[in-house]
Every structure is written in C-alpha cells, then in structure tokens.
Amino acid sequence: MAVVFKKTSMLTDVPFHYCPGCTHGIIHRLVAEVLEELGVGNDNIIGVAPVGCAVFAYNYFNCDMMEAAHGRAPAVATGIKRVHPDKLVFTYQGDGDLASIGAAEIVHAAARGEKITTIFVNNAIYGMTGGQMAPTSLPGQVTTTSPYGRDTSHCGYPVKVCEMLSQLDGPAYIQRVSVHDVKNVVAAKKAIRKAFEAQIAGKGFSLIEVLSTCPTNWGLPPQEALKWLEENMIPQFPLGVYKEI
Amino acid sequence: MAKVLMKGNEAIAEAAIKAGCRFFFGYPITPQNQIPEYMSKRMPQVGGCFLQAESEVSAINMVYGAAGAGARAMTSSSSPGISLKQEGISYAVGAELPLVVVNMVRGGPGLGSIQPAQSDYYQATRGGGHGDYRLPVFAPSSVQEAVELMATAFDVADKYRNPVMLLGDGMLGQIMEPVEMIQERSEPLPKKPWASGVPEKEGRSIINSLYINPDECEVHNYKLERKYQEITANEVRVQLIDTEGADILLVAYGTMARICQRAAKDAYKQLGLKVGLVRPITLWPYPYEALKNAAEQPSVKHVLSVEMSTGQMVDDVRLAVCGAKPVSFYGRTGGMVPTVKDILAKLSSIKEGM
Numbered sequence: 001m002a003v004v005f006k007k008t009s010m011l012t013d014v015p016f017h018y019c020p021g022c023t024h025g026i027i028h029r030l031v032a033e034v035l036e037e038l039g040v041g042n043d044n045i046i047g048v049a050p051v052g053c054a055v056f057a058y059n060y061f062n063c064d065m066m067e068a069a070h071g072r073a074p075a076v077a078t079g080i081k082r083v084h085p086d087k088l089v090f091t092y093q094g095d096g097d098l099a100s101i102g103a104a105e106i107v108h109a110a111a112r113g114e115k116i117t118t119i120f121v122n123n124a125i126y127g128m129t130g131g132q133m134a135p136t137s138l139p140g141q142v143t144t145t146s147p148y149g150r151d152t153s154h155c156g157y158p159v160k161v162c163e164m165l166s167q168l169d170g171p172a173y174i175q176r177v178s179v180h181d182v183k184n185v186v187a188a189k190k191a192i193r194k195a196f197e198a199q200i201a202g203k204g205f206s207l208i209e210v211l212s213t214c215p216t217n218w219g220l221p222p223q224e225a226l227k228w229l230e231e232n233m234i235p236q237f238p239l240g241v242y243k244e245i
Numbered sequence: 246m247a248k249v250l251m252k253g254n255e256a257i258a259e260a261a262i263k264a265g266c267r268f269f270f271g272y273p274i275t276p277q278n279q280i281p282e283y284m285s286k287r288m289p290q291v292g293g294c295f296l297q298a299e300s301e302v303s304a305i306n307m308v309y310g311a312a313g314a315g316a317r318a319m320t321s322s323s324s325p326g327i328s329l330k331q332e333g334i335s336y337a338v339g340a341e342l343p344l345v346v347v348n349m350v351r352g353g354p355g356l357g358s359i360q361p362a363q364s365d366y367y368q369a370t371r372g373g374g375h376g377d378y379r380l381p382v383f384a385p386s387s388v389q390e391a392v393e394l395m396a397t398a399f400d401v402a403d404k405y406r407n408p409v410m411l412l413g414d415g416m417l418g419q420i421m422e423p424v425e426m427i428q429e430r431s432e433p434l435p436k437k438p439w440a441s442g443v444p445e446k447e448g449r450s451i452i453n454s455l456y457i458n459p460d461e462c463e464v465h466n467y468k469l470e471r472k473y474q475e476i477t478a479n480e481v482r483v484q485l486i487d488t489e490g491a492d493i494l495l496v497a498y499g500t501m502a503r504i505c506q507r508a509a510k511d512a513y514k515q516l517g518l519k520v521g522l523v524r525p526i527t528l529w530p531y532p533y534e535a536l537k538n539a540a541e542q543p544s545v546k547h548v549l550s551v552e553m554s555t556g557q558m559v560d561d562v563r564l565a566v567c568g569a570k571p572v573s574f575y576g577r578t579g580g581m582v583p584t585v586k587d588i589l590a591k592l593s594s595i596k597e598g599m
Contacts, residue, residue: 003569042449043442044442046441046442048310055455056455058451058453062449063449064441064442064446064449064450064451065441065449065450065451065452065453066310066313066340066441066451066453067340067451067452067453067454067455068306068309068310068336069306069309069332069333069336070344072302072303072309072333075298075302075303075304075306075307075309075310076307076309076310076313077310078296078303078310078313079270079306079307079308079309079311079312079313079318080310080311080313080314080441080442082268082294082307082310082311083268083294083310083311083315083316083318083442084314084441084442087425087442093406104300105299105301105303105306106300106304107299108298109304120395141495143411197422198479209295221294223565244497
C-alpha cells in the first residue's frame, strides 16, 4: 500500500506528555518537519530543552539534545554553537523560561547575533508549575498567583519579546506567529523554516515566537482556548515579521 | 623549559591552554580579571574561543554547552561570581559534564573585599550548589603548582565526568613568580562518545540532569556517589613537611600554607618547637588519613589549623584528628592575611598551655 502520510523522522516514537488540547504538540511537529525538510541530517542538529512544559523535549526531538537550567538555554546553545559552528543549534523555550528568568540570556544571545534559532512558545502562563502568572500574562488575566486578575498597577505589563529583540542589531530574523487555526499553522511552519534558513546562511540570531494555548491552566476546553488565544492574545501580541535582514 | 616570570592568573590561563582547553567563557570580577584578559588575547591565537558572557550565570551555562558538546572548557571567577555559578555547576554535576572552574577567592560575605581569603572553603568542598554532590577541589600554594594542577584538573574532570574546581585566592592570582610552564599536551584528548555533535558519539546524545521519577533519581545519585567514593580512594593529594616527630602540627592550604611553612621554621629557632606542616592539596577529597596518622604520633601535642577565614577547614581537621589531640584554630578574615609573627604568637600561647 502506498504511504500517503507519515510522521516526521525528526520526532521520536514516544508519546507526548502534553495535556489534551495543548498546542505544544503542533509546534513540536512543525519544528521537526522543518528540520527534516532542511535535509541536514539529525546528526547535524543539536537542540536545547528548557525548564517548563517542554522540559521533556529531549525525549521527542530525534537529534542530540541538552537539557538546560531554567532560562539558560540560549547560553547553553551558545557554548554548543561555538564548539560546533557547522551544526544547526536551536533552543525551544516557554515564556517563563525565556521572558522572565532567562531574559538576560535571550537578550544577549540576540545581541551577539549568536547563530542559533530560538522557538519561543508563548502561552501567557506557567504551565508546568500549575498556572502561575507569567511575564506574558495579559492585563486582567486570572492565574494562581494573580487570583484577582493581573493588576498592571501592581505587577506591570506583558513582556513583548519580538518587539524588544527586533530593536537589536544582532538578530537576523524575528517573527511572531500563532497556531490557533490551520491557516496560521501553515504560516508558522513557513516562519520556522525561514528562521532556520537564516541560521544556515550564517546571518545571525533568529527567533520565532509562537502563540500557544494552555487549556488546562486557562481553565478552558481546547476549542475555546483557541478562540481565547485569537481574541485576547493576538491583540496584545500582534503577529508579523519584526526583523528580517 | 626555561622559567619565566608570570602573574598567577596569566600562568593559570596559559596552563589551561597547554592542557588542551580551547573554550573559555567568563565575566569580569576582581581579583581574577587577568584570566579572561589573557584568554581573550591567546584563544584566537590557538584557534580557540574566548567569549565574555553577560553574567557569571551565563558563563557557566556556556561552559555547560561547550562541555556537553565534547570540548575542554572552563570558566573563572571570584567568590561573588562563584556563588552565581553554583546553579550551573550543580546542573553540570547532574548531567556529568567535565569542566573546570577557577575560584580566586576574595573576602566575603556579599561584596566583601577584593583581598585574598579562604572563606569559600565550605562552598567549594561541600558541593556548593543544590543536591548530593562533590567537586574535586585543588588548592595550589604556588604559581608553579597551579600550572601543574591545571592540567590535572582537566584530566580528573574528564576521567570522572565531573566538574573540578581550582581554588586559589587573590594572592595566588596576583603574585608574580618564576614558573616553568607545562608542556603543550601532545596526546589526543580523551574520546567523549556521550557528547553532542562529536564524530565518535554513539547514537543520540542526551545531556540531562532531570530524573522525574524519584527511584530513578536515587539510582542516579548513587551512581554519582560511587564516583565520589572512587575519587576519594584515588585522588587525595597532600604534602607533609617536617611532620615526623613534630611537637605541633600546622594545617594550612594554598597561600596560607606558604606562610605557615615559614612560621614552622621560625618556631624552631624562636620557640624551640618542632612544628610540622600538613598541606592538603586536594580539599575534597580531604587527606583525612594522612592528617590522622600525623596527628596520632606520640610526639604531637597539638594541631593548629590556620586559615584566611573564621574557621572552615578546621572542621575537617577535627574530623581527621577525631579527638586524639587538641585542635585549635587561628585565622583572619575579610581579606586580611595572617603573618608569620601572628602564627608564632599563637604557637607560643599553645606552647605555654602544653
């Protein structure tokens, strides 16, 4: 029988631990498909997993993987890339990891024009630890540490990573995408491909921010979570290309 | 090779390069700045990489990445910066990554002072970061010994797949001494089939310290513990100077040991005391056995630990002597250095009580 569809070889044959309806699975597959389609071979790819929901990413991506301390993935990836400049090196990080505890690491990796690619999954909440307020939580968003809603007069505003990093000279490609519907999933894959191509071309640092859902900690069924993302997150975090050289 | 006059920090940096280190990640802090400065000049000349990180936290994590990618990599700092690196060191231990950290200790706590101290002894020898672990800690007392121990540090790190610390102090880093530089390593570096991206790797490399199931985490910790027992059995280093038949034993390491060596000599002339010196070269594993044996000699009446701290190593001295003889402490702290005269005065008061 003719094979009309198969799973990408860049994902291992291990079940994801992600919650039902979570879009990490889609994002993993997009990254893996791009890595496969680039044709560099899995021995030439080294990924760095974060601390957070994607902590087990090292079990899923079918290439060499390192697990970094919380927020430190861009520094770890820097060390890797300097040893193996010919390998494709990427980090996969959530919003707490990248935009809060790892803010220094991502800013300076970007400023150095470090030739790595970062997949930044923004779901506006700390998922793994049970739904605490994230640096990207929306104004008024109820979380376990902002039970009355995020009060901007008390704890400030969401961090806009693409907007911030695009002001630097080091990044080669920065885009914000979403995966809340098919059209956007297709666009997200294209963006991820461009980011890796920028690395292969030696242009500098690249980052794709992917708006993602967390039905479990948002307290919404998966369908409603997709809708919530579209209606609430996109106005706060506008999609688009923020930097391209 | 002819001797050259070198500053401790620069000699240590050159020795690391001679030992095959080609990746250095660091952040400025006094009194170790000549290490990154020297590396920034030398690494491009030898095809290596020097990168100034945005913080000590990032520097150690860059070393983590480079070590995980199979390279000989290191960082250096001084006390406050070493505190920041503890997270990364703990992760490197968990992921079993060989790397070298140099700590040119200064006065603490907090920002403390920039003068030499030995007040990071507990941190260095008890793990330093979170979790059940130890680091082999080498404590050179001269620039010559420091350059030789740099090569040993990398070899021990690779042999056991564990971070290793070279513990100096502001004086060792800043002093200029004649030194015979070690030879460039001629043999190839050890193969690392577990590392990411290396040609010799066996299948998919995963560098990780997470064992989410507690039973697996315990198995991992016992594996580390077996390694520490092996290191304890194989890697203890100590120098005994005139300890045989001594009346009093001094115990001191690093810079302090050099001052004590002079005090021991002067004590014979000035006080009529035979004073021996036990100088631990590895602070972990600690030379308990050698110190115990020296202290248990019938001639020995007293054991004195001398440190640039308020008394940290003295705990290990007490563990070694285990009540067999009285143990005292003398030290100064915050960047103040005990003098020969200070130590003689302490020895004199011990003599009166003997």
